[in-house]
Amino acid sequence: MISKRIVLKFPHRLVDQPIVCNLAKYFDLEFNILKAYIIPKEEGLLILGLSGEEENYNKGINYLKKLGVIVQSLSQGIIRNSTRCTHCGVCITVCPTEALVLDTHTRKVHFYENKCIACELCIPACPLRAMEVHY
Ligand code: SF4
Ligand code: SF4
CATH class of the missing domain: 3.30.70.260 (ACT domain)
Structure with missing residues (x-):
């Protein structure tokens, strides 16, 4: 089974x-x-x-x-390279599960790994190549 x-x-x-x-x-x-x-x-x-x-x-x-x-x-690992991320917000527009969310107070983009479904839409969308897949 x-x-x-x-x-x-x-x-x-x-x-x-x-x-x-x-x-x-x-x-x-x-x-x-x-x-x-x-x-x-x-x-x-x-x-x-x-x-x-x-x-x-x-x-x-x-x-x-x-x-x-x-x-x-589903366990495929998506991580955000925090040294590359400039919090530009582009990835928010493509993420279907709201795993990437803008904090309107700090203007920072948060990545909630527990909501990520590893669809990889954010990978090509990020201009800084800050979203990465780790197998
Ligand atoms: S698109 Fe890339 S650089 Fe911009 S907020 Fe998202 S992860 Fe960060
Ligand atoms: S892999 Fe998909 S679900 Fe996960 S953060 Fe990127 S766009 Fe959102």
């Missing part, structure tokens, strides 16, 4: 497809949708709890990948 929390990024063409239901139908997996977002360029982003027998789990993940879904572990 395996149980993980994962992030799925759907290309626009797959947003309306019953792909997650197919994980239960074809691979006998149990899923729990934790959060869902539509992000820029109308891609879909889903935070999912997924569990089942390990062989079925792996087959289900391969099914998603073959369809063009990007699958990431």
Whole structure:
């Protein structure tokens, strides 16, 4: 038995497809949708709890990948390099979960790691390359 929390990024063409239901139908997996977002360029982003027998789990993940879904572990580490960050606020506009928030009193941008879903939208958005992925 395996149980993980994962992030799925759907290309626009797959947003309306019953792909997650197919994980239960074809691979006998149990899923729990934790959060869902539509992000820029109308891609879909889903935070999912997924569990089942390990062989079925792996087959289900391969099914998603073959369809063009990007699958990431939720535990993937995003950090902010505080020596580079100038608190310009650009990243706030792309973060779908409000993990990056402007403190209106100090004018500083706070990074709340517990809200981060590792979608990586802030990585290319940051002009200073202060947001980093650590595998
Ligand atoms: S875009 Fe980069 S430099 Fe600007 S506030 Fe966000 S992390 Fe800091
Ligand atoms: S990766 Fe960046 S944009 Fe995505 S949730 Fe985390 S802080 Fe927000």
